[in-house]
Amino acid sequence: MRLSELVSCIPFYEWKGPTSDPIIHSISHHHKSVKQGTLFIALKGEKRDGRDFIQQAVLNGAAAVLCDIELSLSIPVIQVKNSRHALAQITNLFYGYPSYKMNVIGITGTNGKTTVSHMIQSIVDYAGEKTGVIGTLYMKQGAQTKTSINTTPDSLLLQQTLSDFLAHNVTTSIIEVSSHGLAQGRLFGCDIDIAVFTNLTQDHLDYHGTMDHYRWSKSLLFSQLGHNHFMDLPKFAIVNDDDPFSEMIRQATSAHIISYGLNERSDVYASKITYGRHSTAFTAHTPIGTINIKIPVVGVFNVYNALASIAATFAKRIPLSAIAEGLKNMQSVPGRFEIVEANQPFTIIVDYAHTPDSLENVLQAIVKMRAGRTFVVVGCGGDRDKTKRPLMAKVACGYGTDVIFTADNPRSEDPADIIKDMEEGVPGHNYSVILDRKEAIAYAISQAKEDDVILIAGKGHEKVQIIGNDLIPFDDKEVAFELVKGAF
Numbered sequence: 001m002r003l004s005e006l007v008s009c010i011p012f013y014e015w016k017g018p019t020s021d022p023i024i025h026s027i028s029h030h031h032k033s034v035k036q037g038t039l040f041i042a043l044k045g046e047k048r049d050g051r052d053f054i055q056q057a058v059l060n061g062a063a064a065v066l067c068d069i070e071l072s073l074s075i076p077v078i079q080v081k082n083s084r085h086a087l088a089q090i091t092n093l094f095y096g097y098p099s100y101k102m103n104v105i106g107i108t109g110t111n112g113k114t115t116v117s118h119m120i121q122s123i124v125d126y127a128g129e130k131t132g133v134i135g136t137l138y139m140k141q142g143a144q145t146k147t148s149i150n151t152t153p154d155s156l157l158l159q160q161t162l163s164d165f166l167a168h169n170v171t172t173s174i175i176e177v178s179s180h181g182l183a184q185g186r187l188f189g190c191d192i193d194i195a196v197f198t199n200l201t202q203d204h205l206d207y208h209g210t211m212d213h214y215r216w217s218k219s220l221l222f223s224q225l226g227h228n229h230f231m232d233l234p235k236f237a238i239v240n241d242d243d244p245f246s247e248m249i250r251q252a253t254s255a256h257i258i259s260y261g262l263n264e265r266s267d268v269y270a271s272k273i274t275y276g277r278h279s280t281a282f283t284a285h286t287p288i289g290t291i292n293i294k295i296p297v298v299g300v301f302n303v304y305n306a307l308a309s310i311a312a313t314f315a316k317r318i319p320l321s322a323i324a325e326g327l328k329n330m331q332s333v334p335g336r337f338e339i340v341e342a343n344q345p346f347t348i349i350v351d352y353a354h355t356p357d358s359l360e361n362v363l364q365a366i367v368k369m370r371a372g373r374t375f376v377v378v379g380c381g382g383d384r385d386k387t388k389r390p391l392m393a394k395v396a397c398g399y400g401t402d403v404i405f406t407a408d409n410p411r412s413e414d415p416a417d418i419i420k421d422m423e424e425g426v427p428g429h430n431y432s433v434i435l436d437r438k439e440a441i442a443y444a445i446s447q448a449k450e451d452d453v454i455l456i457a458g459k460g461h462e463k464v465q466i467i468g469n470d471l472i473p474f475d476d477k478e479v480a481f482e483l484v485k486g487a488f
Helices: 003-009 050-059 083-094 113-126 155-167 179-183 211-223 246-252 300-315 320-328 356-369 386-399 415-423 437-447 476-487
Strands: 014-016 026-028 038-041 064-067 077-079 103-108 131-134 138-141 144-147 172-176 194-197 236-240 256-261 268-275 280-286 289-295 338-340 347-351 374-378 402-405 453-457 464-467 470-473
Touching (some): 050 064, 064 083, 083 155, 155 172, 194 211, 194 300, 236 300, 256 300, 268 356, 289 320, 300 320, 338 476, 356 386, 374 437, 437 476, 453 476
Parallel strands (some): 038 064, 194 236, 256 268, 374 453
Antiparallel strands (some): 268 280
């Protein structure tokens, strides 16, 4: 594709330098991946500024550069006002607008995005479609899995991935949409058909600064949903009726709204909920009838996740019988209320719960299933929202009988300082402090007896612990499994 054709999707820009019109074979915003025929798009990141590497990109063979500063180079320079917006528009054109050629479901909210994405995938797969999933755990279609760097990839990787999905005959893509991704415009130009809202509680204030900005960022998915009301291509907003933020979404979107919740005023709601040790059953009520649902996960928060999935797939006109079967047969989600089995006489659960609300949801579910003590191994991430640290500690001590504060991903902070912040929320409470995460898990295992439950919270599916700038191999599930094998 010629450079002039590629930038034709940008309404305003300045072409500087040579007027030659090179053929663009690839697009990159990282100078190390630039080769002959690459359009290098220079972006200012949170830690590094791509504009500092423009000369290196030219030496590596860049055919042209797009940036938001004035430059004089030996190759064409496309100067724009907003490089990130231009990246989204150009990559969409370069890869042939893949999102417009498939059904796309976007899921946003503080908690539940990963579980809802897997529930929807299980339902859609059962209904006979081929799915692709983009989210916190991975980017996956069929047997092909790629590691995710961010929950929502940048515009370039997103369009590359959707294009690859399309080439593999994916008909429905399911995308976890983060507040960072929305605020940074990573989904600009992406045609979302169904947008799902799970819930909103405090998180990411280190980035957003205020809850108002966090809420605004989440609402963008729904305000950008489009104004398409054609009968064959309707847009839907799926909202949690029991979360106050849903009212803001209703005001922000022009799409059709389907609500869900635990009350009869919702379009999709649950009744007759029963909780087992490893499963939950309920009756789902929808605008076209009722059906009995059984999901292989526990907790009221997973009832909400299932209702969101039912509403989204109902919007896709999947029969209720297929929805029920898809949910019943869903696979466990790594790091989400994941049980460690090593023939121990007590229960060990690994969960990604890293916000006060998600930790409380998990602990409430544990309280309903356990007969003995509840051990909580928990910490908080470094270089992240400090205001939630005392709240996390308060939740842990409010539900746990034996609480152990430990390191999570301390990053550049001292783990001891992080725990001091946590301790401010629990004056007068009993808890232990063991900074080394493996030692903390080992201590809980050594103390647990039959019918007790150990919750290892905060890291879930993660395979490394971030200490300083180092990524140290560490998997909560594997560590717990090996410790139990050594103890029993």
